Amino acid sequence: MPTLNLKLRIWRQPGPTAAGRFVDYDARGISPDASFLEMLDVVNDRLAQQGEAPIAFDHDCREGICGSCGMMINGVAHGPERATAACQLHMRRFADGDVITIEPWRARAFPVIRDLVVDRSAFDRIIQAGGFISVNTGGAQDGNSIPIPKGDVDRAMDAAQCIGCGACVAACPNGSASLFTAAKITHLGLLPQGQPERQRRALGMVRQMDVEGFGGCTLFGECQEACPKQIGIETISRMNRDYLRALLGRSPAADGGSGE
Amino acid sequence: MDLNARVPPGPLQEKWDRHRFDLRLVSPANKRKHTVLVVGSGLAGGSAAASLSELGYNVKCFCFQDSPRRAHSIAAQGGINAAKNYPNDGDSIWRLFYDTVKGGDFRAREANVYRLAQISVNIIDQCVAQGVPFAREYGGLLANRSFGGAQVSRTFYARGQTGQQLLLGAYQALEKEIARGGVVMFPRTEMLDLIVIGGQARGIVVRDMVTGEISSHLGDAVVLGTGGYGNVFYLSTNAKGSNATAIWRAHKRGALFGNPCYTQIHPTCIPVSGDYQSKLTLMSESLRNDGRVWVPKRRDDKRPPGEIPEDERDYYLERKYPSFGNLAPRDVASRAAKEACDDGRGVGPGGLGVYLDFADAIKRLGEDKICERYGNLFEMYQRITDENPYRVPMRIYPAVHYTMGGLWVDYDLMSTIPGLFVIGEANFSDHGANRLGASALMQGLADGYFILPSTIGNYLAGARLDRVDASHGEVVRVEGAVNQRVRTLLSITGKRTVDSFHRELGKLMWDKCGMARRTDGLREAIQRIPALREEFWRNVNVPGSDAELNQALEKAGRVADFLELGELICRDALHREESCGGHFREEYQTEDGEAKRDDERFAYVAAWAWRGEGQEPCLHKEPLVFDNVKLAARSYK
Numbered sequence: 001m002p003t004l005n006l007k008l009r010i011w012r013q014p015g016p017t018a019a020g021r022f023v024d025y026d027a028r029g030i031s032p033d034a035s036f037l038e039m040l041d042v043v044n045d046r047l048a049q050q051g052e053a054p055i056a057f058d059h060d061c062r063e064g065i066c067g068s069c070g071m072m073i074n075g076v077a078h079g080p081e082r083a084t085a086a087c088q089l090h091m092r093r094f095a096d097g098d099v100i101t102i103e104p105w106r107a108r109a110f111p112v113i114r115d116l117v118v119d120r121s122a123f124d125r126i127i128q129a130g131g132f133i134s135v136n137t138g139g140a141q142d143g144n145s146i147p148i149p150k151g152d153v154d155r156a157m158d159a160a161q162c163i164g165c166g167a168c169v170a171a172c173p174n175g176s177a178s179l180f181t182a183a184k185i186t187h188l189g190l191l192p193q194g195q196p197e198r199q200r201r202a203l204g205m206v207r208q209m210d211v212e213g214f215g216g217c218t219l220f221g222e223c224q225e226a227c228p229k230q231i232g233i234e235t236i237s238r239m240n241r242d243y244l245r246a247l248l249g250r251s252p253a254a255d256g257g258s259g260e
Numbered sequence: 261m262d263l264n265a266r267v268p269p270g271p272l273q274e275k276w277d278r279h280r281f282d283l284r285l286v287s288p289a290n291k292r293k294h295t296v297l298v299v300g301s302g303l304a305g306g307s308a309a310a311s312l313s314e315l316g317y318n319v320k321c322f323c324f325q326d327s328p329r330r331a332h333s334i335a336a337q338g339g340i341n342a343a344k345n346y347p348n349d350g351d352s353i354w355r356l357f358y359d360t361v362k363g364g365d366f367r368a369r370e371a372n373v374y375r376l377a378q379i380s381v382n383i384i385d386q387c388v389a390q391g392v393p394f395a396r397e398y399g400g401l402l403a404n405r406s407f408g409g410a411q412v413s414r415t416f417y418a419r420g421q422t423g424q425q426l427l428l429g430a431y432q433a434l435e436k437e438i439a440r441g442g443v444v445m446f447p448r449t450e451m452l453d454l455i456v457i458g459g460q461a462r463g464i465v466v467r468d469m470v471t472g473e474i475s476s477h478l479g480d481a482v483v484l485g486t487g488g489y490g491n492v493f494y495l496s497t498n499a500k501g502s503n504a505t506a507i508w509r510a511h512k513r514g515a516l517f518g519n520p521c522y523t524q525i526h527p528t529c530i531p532v533s534g535d536y537q538s539k540l541t542l543m544s545e546s547l548r549n550d551g552r553v554w555v556p557k558r559r560d561d562k563r564p565p566g567e568i569p570e571d572e573r574d575y576y577l578e579r580k581y582p583s584f585g586n587l588a589p590r591d592v593a594s595r596a597a598k599e600a601c602d603d604g605r606g607v608g609p610g611g612l613g614v615y616l617d618f619a620d621a622i623k624r625l626g627e628d629k630i631c632e633r634y635g636n637l638f639e640m641y642q643r644i645t646d647e648n649p650y651r652v653p654m655r656i657y658p659a660v661h662y663t664m665g666g667l668w669v670d671y672d673l674m675s676t677i678p679g680l681f682v683i684g685e686a687n688f689s690d691h692g693a694n695r696l697g698a699s700a701l702m703q704g705l706a707d708g709y710f711i712l713p714s715t716i717g718n719y720l721a722g723a724r725l726d727r728v729d730a731s732h733g734e735v736v737r738v739e740g741a742v743n744q745r746v747r748t749l750l751s752i753t754g755k756r757t758v759d760s761f762h763r764e765l766g767k768l769m770w771d772k773c774g775m776a777r778r779t780d781g782l783r784e785a786i787q788r789i790p791a792l793r794e795e796f797w798r799n800v801n802v803p804g805s806d807a808e809l810n811q812a813l814e815k816a817g818r819v820a821d822f823l824e825l826g827e828l829i830c831r832d833a834l835h836r837e838e839s840c841g842g843h844f845r846e847e848y849q850t851e852d853g854e855a856k857r858d859d860e861r862f863a864y865v866a867a868w869a870w871r872g873e874g875q876e877p878c879l880h881k882e883p884l885v886f887d888n889v890k891l892a893a894r895s896y897k
Binding site for chain 2: 014015030031033034035037038039041042045047048049051052053054056058059060061062063064065066067068081083084088090092113114117119120121123124127128129131132133134135136137138140141142143144146147148149150153156157160161163164187188191193194
C-alpha cells in the first residue's frame, strides 16, 4: 500500500506562560492504516532520536473513550471525521502531500500547559458543583425496585456517553461548556434517581460554568458537530429549562418529572 | 516470611459476615484523625477514595491522568457480572463462585472468590442508585446478557461502554467528596516510590507531571489501585499510560508479588497492522454471544470469506467445545485461535487472524438488532480497519489484556507490608490463573466500595502509628533516591529512544512468555532481559529536563520498571511446571492440547520477594486449599 508524505504545522509552546509558535515538520512514509496519534508517534520518535523534545499531547486509551486526546486538526476539533475522537481518526482520511495544521484546544477556560496539552480541570469542578447523585456507599435498594422506562434510560445513556474531551468548548465560537454540562444534567435528570437534586444540580453546574470563564451559549450548534459521541444540543434546551425552573423555584416533578 | 492469608474460620458462606463483626472499628470521631493515601482513580481506587471519605477519613487521591475520570477502567466494554438471578436461569452466589474458581483453573483462594460473588449483588444496587444507566428491558427492569465461561446470563451492561458508565459513577461519587472536602485530588501526579517507616507503609513519593516537582505525602495507610501491568508486552489493550511503577516500587520495598506470570491474552482483538502500531484494540467478548468464530478448513486458503462455502469452514470453538461453543473462556479461545494460525489456517495479512462472523446472527435477528447490541463496537472496528463488519466477517486475533497476577494480599487486601493495601487489578487476588469476562469490573468495585472500607479500619484501629513528618530520615532518603533516579535517566543521553527499548522488551515477552511458553524460550528471555536492562541504563536517550511536562521522562521511568518486572514474569513462568489458565507451558498439555495442571506440586500461590539488584528473587508459597469445590480437570467440552 502506498504511504503518505505530509507537511505538519504544529503549535509548540514550552510552558503555560511561554510564547508559542507554529513549527513545520515532515511526516514521511506514514501508513494509511496508522491512526492520527500513531502518525504523531512516528514524528516524535524521530525527534527523540535527534534528542529534541517530542511534541506533547494528551492521550491514553486510544480507543476513543477516555477523552484524553483532542486537538484542532485543520481548524476542526478532532479532525475531519464525524463522531470520531482524534485517536480513532486514521490516516487514510488524508492524501499524500497534504498540509495538516495541529493546534491545542483554544478556550479561555482551558489554558495551555505545553504544546497540545491543555488544562481541562474546569470540567471536574463543574461536576463537583452538582454532577452526581448524593448517595453514599451501602444501603442501596434492589436495582430492580424502581422500573425505568427503556426509552428514558436509552436517552440518559445517549447523554451519559460524554467523554469529557472538551471538543464542544473548542468548537464553540463563545468557548461555552454548555454541551458538556447539559449532557450530565440530561443523563441524571432523565432518571428517577436524579430527581431529588435536579434543581440544585442545574443551579450549581450552570453557575460553575460561568465561574470557570466559559462563554455563554448562543446555539451556534458547532458543539454537536464536533462531539465524538454525537451528543445533541437538545440537551442544552433541557438544561436551560431545568435552570429556569430552579431559578423560579418550581419543582420539576410538578412539570411532569422525568418523563418528558 | 509470614505468608498468612488470614482467611477467617467458619463455613464459607459465613466467613465475610463473621469477619465483618470481628473487625475492629474506628469511631466516627477518630476517623477524621486518619489520612489515607489512595493511588489510582479507576473503579477500585476511585470507589475506595469516595467510600473512605464518606466514612469520614481524610483521603488524598492521586492519578497520572489529567482527571480521575480517565482511568483505564473506562475502556471496559462488555459488562459486569452479578449473581442476581433476575433471568431465573439457575444462577446463584454459589454458581458465580464456582464458575469463577473453575474459570481461574483452580488457582484462586476460595474464600476471596466466595466473598466477591456475595458482594456482586450489592454492586449493581449501588451503581443503579448512583444513576448508572444500565440497559433495561421494555418493562423497565434490568437486562442481562451472557459472557464467556458461564451458562447463565448474569452480565449487566450499558451498551458496549459498561466500564465508562461504572467509572463515571465512581468518579461522580469521588467529585462529590472532593466538593465536600473529604478528598483532596492530585491529578497529573505520578507515584514513584513508597515510604516504609518502622515496617509500616506511611507515605509515597510523587512527581508533579506539570512542574516536575518531587514531593512526599504521608499518611496512616497507603492504598494502591493502580491497575495491571499488561504493557510490559508493549502491545496490549491497555491504555498507553498504564504502568506497573507503583506496584513495582512497592515490591522493591518489601511487598511480595503474587503469580506474576498469570497474564490474560484476550481472544478477540483487532490484529496488528504495522510497525507503527502503538496499541491493540479489544473487541468485546460480548460479541461472541452472536458472532461465530471460524477459519478455513484448508491451509493457505486465500479466498475472500464470502467465497468459502459452509462445509469448507472450521467453526473450531463449536467443534471442540460443543457445550460452551463460541463462549468458551478467554484462555481456551485464545489458544484455539493460535493453534489454528500455527496450523497455517489463519486469515488476513500474515495469517495472524481468525474470523468472527455475524452473518448468521444478522439473518436471524436482523441488522437493526445487531446494531442495537453492538453498534458502537462495529463502528470502532470499521474506523480502525476500514472494513464493514455487517458485510464481511471481523478479523480478530488474541492480544494481552489483563494481568491476574499482582501484589500478594491477604483476605483483608493488605500486602506483606502492614498498612499497604492493594485493590483491583493491581492485586493478585480473585481470578486465579484466568479471569472470566465481566469479572474485572466486579472485583474492582467489590474491593473499593465494600471490602477495603471495612478492612482498613481494622488495621487503623489496631496499628501503632507514631507521628512522622517530612523531616524523617527515611522520607528524606527515599525522596533523594527518586530525585537521583530522575537525574540519572536524563543524564545518560545515549542513542536509543525509550520506545525502542519498550518495543524490544515487549516482543521478547510476547515471543517467549506469551500465549505459549517453553523452558528454552523462558531461559533465553531470562538471559536477554538483564542485558537489555543494562543497555537501557547505558544507552537510553531521554530529552528535556526534569522541571517541566516531560512525557519521554515519564515513559522512561515506567519502562525501566518493566525491564525488571519482565524478568520476574519469566522466572515465575519457568518455575511453574504445569499449564493452568492463561499460563500455558507447551511441555504440559493433554493429548488434545488442553492445559494440564499439576495439583500435587503447584496448587499454591507463588509469591516472590525482591532481594536486591542482580539477585534472584525468593519464592514463598501460599498453599491453596479447596474445601468446597472439587479439583477437577477444567472442561468446556
